[in-house]
Amino acid sequence: MTGTVWLRIVGGMTLSLFAVSAFTPLPELLSAMLRGSGAVRQAPAIVVLGAGVREDGMLSDASLRRTMTAIELYRQGVAPLIVLSGPISPSGRVEAELRQAVARDCAVPGAALLTESRGRTTREEALNITGLLRSRDIGRAVVVADAEQATRARGAFRAAGLDVVTVPVSDVATGARSPSGRLAITRRVVMELLAWAYYRVAGYL
Numbered sequence: 001m002t003g004t005v006w007l008r009i010v011g012g013m014t015l016s017l018f019a020v021s022a023f024t025p026l027p028e029l030l031s032a033m034l035r036g037s038g039a040v041r042q043a044p045a046i047v048v049l050g051a052g053v054r055e056d057g058m059l060s061d062a063s064l065r066r067t068m069t070a071i072e073l074y075r076q077g078v079a080p081l082i083v084l085s086g087p088i089s090p091s092g093r094v095e096a097e098l099r100q101a102v103a104r105d106c107a108v109p110g111a112a113l114l115t116e117s118r119g120r121t122t123r124e125e126a127l128n129i130t131g132l133l134r135s136r137d138i139g140r141a142v143v144v145a146d147a148e149q150a151t152r153a154r155g156a157f158r159a160a161g162l163d164v165v166t167v168p169v170s171d172v173a174t175g176a177r178s179p180s181g182r183l184a185i186t187r188r189v190v191m192e193l194l195a196w197a198y199y200r201v202a203g204y205l
């Protein structure tokens with residue numbers, strides 16, 4: 001085939017992928033597959049994975065959503081302890097500490113809060129938090145994670161030796177049924193599939 005024909009084929013495939021991603025439910029279906037399933041059950045601890053701090057030193061929207069989800073689970077009696085993860089950001093603020101302040105402002109007692117600020121990847125969080133909980137004779141937890149990240153997070157924690165169920169929280173603020181929302185989900189799904197493949201090859205799952 002000539003170069004022109006190849007360009008047309010690639011162009012056609014690109015447009016088709018764009019149309020499928022923006023105007024069909026496929027991104028939502030793929031996201032649901034990555035979320036997995038499993039009922040939330042009572043556990044000794046709730047773990048909240050990191051989601052970042054904004055340039056102005058405030059929690060990102062995703063980080064705040066995950067934190068508030070954990071606080072609501074705590075209020076429902078799912079677990080008596082919340083472990084808040086999140087490393088120091090380029091702004092110099094520690095995400096875990098910012099989350100701790102939010103939880104205290106929401107009337108969660110300090111005795112019910114732990115922070116872990118060393119982990120910068122899901123694997124590091126799994127290893128560090130599992131060690132922290134194991135030192136307290138805790139072998140089971142509920143993990144609050146990004147919706148698309150849930151399956152990989154569950155596998156990473158189980159590989160580290162902690163029995164977990166995940167509570168997925170969507171990090172896409174816009175409506176998924178709009179083209180922009182579906183494209184945002186598509187980007188997240190693609191990135192997560194690449195991360196999952198890397199974790200699988202590396203033996204982290």
